[in-house]
Amino acid sequence: MRLSRYFLPVLKENPAEAQIVSHRLMLRAGMIKQSAAGIYSWLPLGLKVLKNIENIIHDEQEKAGHLAILMPTIQSADLWRESGRYEDYGEEMLRFKDRHDRDMLFTPTAEELITDIFRGHVNSYKDLPLTMYQIQWKFRDERRPRFGVMRGREFYMKDGYNFDLTKEDALHAYNRHLVSYLRSYERMGLQAIPMRADSGPIGGEDTHEFLVLAETGESEVFYDKAVTELKFGDRDIDFNNIQQCQSIMEEFTDKYARTDETHDEVAFEKVPEERRQVARGIEVGQIFYFGTKYSEAMGAMVQDSEGQTVPVHMGSHGIGVSRLVGAIIEASHDDKGIIWPEGVTPYHCGIINLKQGDEEADSACESLYQRLGAAGLEPLYDDRKERAGGKFATMDLIGLPWRITVGPRGLKNGVVELTNRRTGESDEMSPEAAIKKLVEQYS
Ligand code: P5A
Numbered sequence: 001m002r003l004s005r006y007f008l009p010v011l012k013e014n015p016a017e018a019q020i021v022s023h024r025l026m027l028r029a030g031m032i033k034q035s036a037a038g039i040y041s042w043l044p045l046g047l048k049v050l051k052n053i054e055n056i057i058h059d060e061q062e063k064a065g066h067l068a069i070l071m072p073t074i075q076s077a078d079l080w081r082e083s084g085r086y087e088d089y090g091e092e093m094l095r096f097k098d099r100h101d102r103d104m105l106f107t108p109t110a111e112e113l114i115t116d117i118f119r120g121h122v123n124s125y126k127d128l129p130l131t132m133y134q135i136q137w138k139f140r141d142e143r144r145p146r147f148g149v150m151r152g153r154e155f156y157m158k159d160g161y162n163f164d165l166t167k168e169d170a171l172h173a174y175n176r177h178l179v180s181y182l183r184s185y186e187r188m189g190l191q192a193i194p195m196r197a198d199s200g201p202i203g204g205e206d207t208h209e210f211l212v213l214a215e216t217g218e219s220e221v222f223y224d225k226a227v228t229e230l231k232f233g234d235r236d237i238d239f240n241n242i243q244q245c246q247s248i249m250e251e252f253t254d255k256y257a258r259t260d261e262t263h264d265e266v267a268f269e270k271v272p273e274e275r276r277q278v279a280r281g282i283e284v285g286q287i288f289y290f291g292t293k294y295s296e297a298m299g300a301m302v303q304d305s306e307g308q309t310v311p312v313h314m315g316s317h318g319i320g321v322s323r324l325v326g327a328i329i330e331a332s333h334d335d336k337g338i339i340w341p342e343g344v345t346p347y348h349c350g351i352i353n354l355k356q357g358d359e360e361a362d363s364a365c366e367s368l369y370q371r372l373g374a375a376g377l378e379p380l381y382d383d384r385k386e387r388a389g390g391k392f393a394t395m396d397l398i399g400l401p402w403r404i405t406v407g408p409r410g411l412k413n414g415v416v417e418l419t420n421r422r423t424g425e426s427d428e429m430s431p432e433a434a435i436k437k438l439v440e441q442y443s
Pocket of ligand 1: 140149153154158159284317323
């Protein structure tokens with residue numbers, strides 16, 4: 001992408017309405033624009049990051065054997081009356097009527113709708129296990145939408161639902177999701193710690209939230225420091241292997257780590273004092289096992305191998321996709337701007353032409369741009385006729401992990417400068433060497 005043809009409405013000043021750094025930087029970097037309280041348009045740069053996160057989630061869900069679907073954002077109230085949640089959901093649910101005076105709503109979550117799909121088509125244990133998920137917009141009329149995309153009213157969520165014959169099978173689905181979520185967050189450059197939580201309006205007893213530690217987080221969390229030392233890393237996973245998924249689940253959840261809703265001071269005091277931590281965290285996901293709550297209420301039954309009709313065991317699993325964009329920035333920025341982890345960066349590197357209009361500099365940049373593209377990378381080329389200082393400030397603000405700086409002086413010696421956004425380290429090298437290094441970096 002050439003910056004001269006891009007839509008990147010950066011702001012020089014800090015917007016007054018933004019109280020936390022991610023909100024401030026998303027507005028300043030021209031990623032989003034508010035259209036109403038808690039409702040945002042995603043501009044080109046923001047959308048690119050959102051899609052990268054979405055792609056990682058799709059990829060990991062597919063690896064775990066889960067099937068992507070897409071359900072509507074608008075639902076009929078009838079299904080929610082069947083489950084009993086139409087009244088329970090309260091003012092957070094956006095309700096309206098269609099022209100025939102039928103009660104409709106904008107989906108805050110989709111347990112009812114997926115259960116309806118299931119009961120209409122599945123009636124034998126032979127079709128189980130089944131896990132389907134979607135990545136779709138949700139609406140919750142939050143009392144206090146704030147912090148930009150962190151607590152929106154309209155937000156993008158991955159929501160998945162498992163259907164299993166037995167509690168044991170459903171608990172395997174729970175563990176499988178925990179593993180696939182740990183992998184997904186790690187690919188986004190984030191450490192998200194599973195913590196025992198409260199199930200709220202979704203219901204059920206088994207539930208973990210995934211929290212990214214950050215001072216600006218909305219949840220107070222209590223944990224044994226040992227949980228921050230666990231890394232998922234490069235493990236070979238067989239998602240069908242019940243034992244393997246269970247032992248990873250235990251490894252990541254057996255230490256004390258709870259949100260304030262489930263915090264137990266007596267149990268916490270058993271953690272050695274030097275490891276006891278109280279901090280704040282951003283909830284970027286939650287998994288639930290709620291048994292037969294919805295299947296019984298809505299008649300989602302199958303025949304088991306003995307011909308008995310039984311309700312299926314279910315769980316649901318969510319990731320806050322749009323919230324993650326903010327969470328990643330909270331976890332990765334400095335005073336100049338965002339620092340994107342390589343897994344989600346909107347462009348792989350920036351190219352800065354120090355002297356736009358200089359024949360040699362222009363053609364060196366052009367050639368770099370073409371060759372990076374041919375090598376499968378997406379560069380963002382700042383080809384505007386601007387001063388170098390302004391170009392550097394914009395690049396630092398939008399946070400691409402790598403920058404190649406091209407100027408007539410370096411070119412005389414056959415070199416360009418490759419700079420790492422996180423460390424600030426710069427090295428001079430030939431354009432070929434810079435391309436090679438970047439290709440290696442992203443492979
Ligand atoms: C699980 C999927 C559910 O709704 N039903 C389907 C279950 N879980 S949840 O915890 O309520 O939401 C899942 C994740 O969505 C994000 N989230 C939000 N993001 C931005 N703004 C909001 N107002 C908001 N509310 C929830 C969180 O990351 C949450 O973990």
